[in-house]
Amino acid sequence: MKEGKPSFTAEGTVAFRFAEWLAPEDERMCHDPLAKDFVATKFRIIGKSRLLTKIALWCAERLVPGMVSYIVGRTKYIDAYLKARIDDGIEQLVILGAGYDSRAYRFDELKGKAKVFEVDFPATQKVKMEKVKRIFGSLPDNVVYVPVDFDEKKLGDGLCESGYDKKLKTLFIWEGVTPYITAEAMDETLAFVAKNSGEGSSIIFDYVFKSALDGTYEREQVQRIRKLWERIGQPVTSERFCFGIEEGAIEEFLSQRGFYQVENVTAEFFESAHFKGPHETLKVWCVVYATVKPQK
Ligand SMILES: C[S@@+](CC[C@H](N)C(=O)[O-])C[C@H]1O[C@@H](n2cnc3c(N)ncnc32)[C@H](O)[C@@H]1O
Numbered sequence: 001m002k003e004g005k006p007s008f009t010a011e012g013t014v015a016f017r018f019a020e021w022l023a024p025e026d027e028r029m030c031h032d033p034l035a036k037d038f039v040a041t042k043f044r045i046i047g048k049s050r051l052l053t054k055i056a057l058w059c060a061e062r063l064v065p066g067m068v069s070y071i072v073g074r075t076k077y078i079d080a081y082l083k084a085r086i087d088d089g090i091e092q093l094v095i096l097g098a099g100y101d102s103r104a105y106r107f108d109e110l111k112g113k114a115k116v117f118e119v120d121f122p123a124t125q126k127v128k129m130e131k132v133k134r135i136f137g138s139l140p141d142n143v144v145y146v147p148v149d150f151d152e153k154k155l156g157d158g159l160c161e162s163g164y165d166k167k168l169k170t171l172f173i174w175e176g177v178t179p180y181i182t183a184e185a186m187d188e189t190l191a192f193v194a195k196n197s198g199e200g201s202s203i204i205f206d207y208v209f210k211s212a213l214d215g216t217y218e219r220e221q222v223q224r225i226r227k228l229w230e231r232i233g234q235p236v237t238s239e240r241f242c243f244g245i246e247e248g249a250i251e252e253f254l255s256q257r258g259f260y261q262v263e264n265v266t267a268e269f270f271e272s273a274h275f276k277g278p279h280e281t282l283k284v285w286c287v288v289y290a291t292v293k294p295q296k
Pocket residue numbers: 001006007009010011013014096097098099100101119120121124148149150151174175176177180181
């Protein structure tokens with residue numbers, strides 16, 4: 001991430017959720033009505049025309065096949081997981097790399113039950129906070145904004161200085177972020193979660209297969225996305241796909257880092273349970289959730 005520049009990928013992600021919100025209700029995979037308020041003006045203008053929206057989605061599907069379905073599918077999945085954890089009595093929610101995630105504002109069940117910490121790269125968070133003030137008139141009392149660059153390894157300091165309570169049962173959501181950070185930042189963040197959260201705390205995040213990043217994954221869909229990112233993504237953003245996990249190794253990876261009860265959600269699951277639409281699914285991305293191992 002570049003000093004002073006808000007995230008390009010956060011803007012794109014919320015644009016896909018906005019496009020999904022424009023679809024008829026019974027056809028939507030995820031339901032994020034606040035996406036229309038967080039999305040950039042250029043996308044809101046496109047969204048006013050059904051034809052332009054269709055063309056934009058067609059172009060997105062041609063350029064990054066499977067990405068739109070994957071993003072709205074994972075949001076739906078993580079929303080359901082959050083709902084289950086709220087019912088299960090979480091006392092804090094930490095959203096890592098929050099971007100324009102709107103869960104703190106659209107899950108009324110959180111209010112009065114769980115304080116929300118939104119952690120993000122400072123420049124992205126600054127823009128988010130301005131948008132939140134514009135939408136709601138002020139910053140909500142139950143949300144704490146924690147500016148952190150994961151690569152600078154200051155997550156622990158940032159959270160603890162902001163009133164995060166290590167003893168509480170906490171859910172950490174890390175959606176659409178891990179490919180962009182270093183392996184050291186990944187380890188550092190997981191170590192913080194494993195060592196500094198109350199009994200029954202858990203984490204949900206998504207990750208990409210290492211083979212998709214080093215070019216060894218053969219599928220044409222993935223090669224196309226890699227090449228496109230080199231041509232179009234790299235000139236406009238410093239966000240790089242730099243971290244992946246070996247296919248099939250997630251359970252061991254998380255077990256070595258202080259987690260158990262690991263559930264890996266593959267593209268095949270998304271295909272059967274979530275994706276009923278015409279789009280191709282992204283095969284190299286998974287969602288995973290796990291519980292923090294009890295401290296001895
Ligand atoms: C693809 S966006 C996902 C945003 C949001 N979680 C969502 O799903 O809509 C990636 C997010 O990761 C954040 N991010 C990327 N690198 C980061 C870093 N080194 N430190 C902190 N945040 C980072 C960006 O600011 C951005 O908000």
